[in-house]
Amino acid sequence: MPDHSPVALSTIGKKILMGATGLALVGFVIVHLAGNLLLLSPNPDHFNRYAHTLESMGALLYVAEAGLVFLFLAHIYSGITVYWCNRRARPQSYKKSGRAGGVSRKSSSSTSMIWTGLILFAFLIWHLWEFKYGAGVEQGYAVQLGSEVVRDLHRLVVESFQKEYVTLLYVLVMILLGFHLRHGFWSAFQSLGLYHPRYTGLIYGSGVVLAVLLAVGFLFIPVWIYFLGGG
Amino acid sequence: MAELLTLRLRVWRQESETAPGKLVDYHVDGISVDMSFLELLDVLNEQLIHKGDDPVEFDSDCREGICGTCGLVINGVAHGPLPGITCCQLHMRHFKDGDTITIEPWRSAAFPIIRDLVVDRDAFDRIIAAGGYVATNTGAAPDANALPIAKNDADLAMDASSCIGCGACVASCPNGSAALFVGAKISQYTFLPQGQPERRRRALRMVAQMDREGFGNCSNHAECEAVCPKDISISNIARMRREYLKASLLRE
Numbered sequence: 001m002p003d004h005s006p007v008a009l010s011t012i013g014k015k016i017l018m019g020a021t022g023l024a025l026v027g028f029v030i031v032h033l034a035g036n037l038l039l040l041s042p043n044p045d046h047f048n049r050y051a052h053t054l055e056s057m058g059a060l061l062y063v064a065e066a067g068l069v070f071l072f073l074a075h076i077y078s079g080i081t082v083y084w085c086n087r088r089a090r091p092q093s094y095k096k097s098g099r100a101g102g103v104s105r106k107s108s109s110s111t112s113m114i115w116t117g118l119i120l121f122a123f124l125i126w127h128l129w130e131f132k133y134g135a136g137v138e139q140g141y142a143v144q145l146g147s148e149v150v151r152d153l154h155r156l157v158v159e160s161f162q163k164e165y166v167t168l169l170y171v172l173v174m175i176l177l178g179f180h181l182r183h184g185f186w187s188a189f190q191s192l193g194l195y196h197p198r199y200t201g202l203i204y205g206s207g208v209v210l211a212v213l214l215a216v217g218f219l220f221i222p223v224w225i226y227f228l229g230g231g
Numbered sequence: 232m233a234e235l236l237t238l239r240l241r242v243w244r245q246e247s248e249t250a251p252g253k254l255v256d257y258h259v260d261g262i263s264v265d266m267s268f269l270e271l272l273d274v275l276n277e278q279l280i281h282k283g284d285d286p287v288e289f290d291s292d293c294r295e296g297i298c299g300t301c302g303l304v305i306n307g308v309a310h311g312p313l314p315g316i317t318c319c320q321l322h323m324r325h326f327k328d329g330d331t332i333t334i335e336p337w338r339s340a341a342f343p344i345i346r347d348l349v350v351d352r353d354a355f356d357r358i359i360a361a362g363g364y365v366a367t368n369t370g371a372a373p374d375a376n377a378l379p380i381a382k383n384d385a386d387l388a389m390d391a392s393s394c395i396g397c398g399a400c401v402a403s404c405p406n407g408s409a410a411l412f413v414g415a416k417i418s419q420y421t422f423l424p425q426g427q428p429e430r431r432r433r434a435l436r437m438v439a440q441m442d443r444e445g446f447g448n449c450s451n452h453a454e455c456e457a458v459c460p461k462d463i464s465i466s467n468i469a470r471m472r473r474e475y476l477k478a479s480l481l482r483e
């Protein structure tokens with residue numbers, strides 16, 4: 001019998017993978033929000049120029065996209081396998097459930113990670129379908145930027161967020177992102193073995209602040225556009 | 232005379248590992264607030280035996296909070312509502328007259344129920360047997376000053392080694408994870424010179440055995456630390472992860 005299984009298949013290895021990919025995704029989400037805030041500018045050119053610059057990066061863009069796909073798939077792989085492992089470990093649940101309180105960090109966030117995560121994934125597919133692979137220059141979403149004609153992504157976004165259900169869904173999913181990160185941020189550090197008697201409390205608090213900022217930042221954009229029509 | 236309590240108990244009764252179990256209601260009165268929780272069960276069992284019923288099986292040994300045998304989930308919380316104690320150290324003064332108390336066994340695939348509230352915790356022993364020891368031949372007791380150990384290290388080793396292996400961490404964890412137990416048992420040796428020769432092997436083998444036993448994965452809920460009768464910190468879980476990662480990367 002071997003002494004041990006390959007790292008990536010052990011419970012601990014999966015959590016290290018989940019924590020590392022989770023933190024990297026947090027980094028992505030922060031950068032993504034920073035870029036999207038250009039949608040709040042009264043001049044649509046600002047956002048369109050940014051989007052066009054990203055799309056014109058060529059090989060670099062493919063590398064970045066491949067990296068993101070890897071991060072998401074590795075994160076989801078570890079999330080789902082860990083969830084099944086946990087289900088099997090407690091085949092019969094308690095008739096009466098309780099909470100210990102005190103130093104426990106068990107919360108609505110921590111116990112719903114798989115659900116908020118899976119909803120985020122479903123959302124991600126829809127989101128890419130709508131915007132990344134949505135209408136472009138050929139469908140008339142074109143705008144003159146200097147000497148070039150580029151995709152008018154700004155118009156596509158603004159039109160999408162005129163629909164109640166789209167804006168509503170974005171708001172709901174972004175709240176769930178906040179829940180995911182409220183537990184996820186500090187948890188990632190702990191999964192990577194980074195605990196410190198003084199700083200762990202600080203990391204937990206920062207995670208809550210970050211979760212609120214990211215959720216509010218992201219959901220503010222569709223709400224703003226819905227009410228002000230992007231003007 | 233001290234106050235006496237009348238209580239409704241809902242106790243998990245299960246004939247054997249494979250038999251289906253259920254909660255059964257019992258009424259007890261005349262419970263002194265000075266009794267321990269186990270003495271409450273003793274009173275219930277006296278009552279059942281007098282009636283010719285089967286007594287409720289539960290584990291206990293030292294009844295002074297050091298052996299870790301008396302595992303019960305009381306109203307959904309391992310070892311009951313107070314932090315830092317075992318069930319035998321929980322006194323009835325923490326309950327009110329007329330309370331309903333639900334009592335269940337540790338629930339974990341790795342801890343099969345033997346009968347009623349008694350579970351089989353051999354999985355913990357097998358994890359220890361996989362590497363939770365020091366195999367050096369110590370010979371005669373060495374001079375106490377021959378191996379100086381920094382006070383801080385000694386304290387941390389002592390904190391980790393205060394684990395009594397009760398299994399409350401597994402019982403309370405929404406995932407049925409044994410991370411706190413294994414974390415403590417790996418950590419205690421990392422601070423001491425005697426633990427160094429087998430350090431990598433220990434981490435790898437104990438984690439592998441933990442996984443083989445069917446415990447869940449740790450999602451950092453920290454519910455384990457909140458119910459641990461010895462207040463063992465989840466910093467030991469982080470240390471286990473570091474030890475495991477280092478050992479995996481550096482193994483020959």
Ligand code: HEM
Binds near residue numbers: 113116185
């Ligand atoms: C795409 C679908 C996603 C799924 C299915 C998913 C699922 C999960 C699950 C199940 C966990 C941990 C549960 C556990 O510890 O047992 C988790 C943790 C985490 N997730 Fe996600 N997630 C997703 C997306 C995201 C996104 C978009 C981010 C970042 C913005 C993110 C950041 C994190 C972080 C930081 C953790 C904590 C890692 C740890 O505990 O070590 N996740 N995720």
Ligand code: FES
Binds near residue numbers: 293
């Ligand atoms: S019986 Fe020994 S700790 Fe409770």
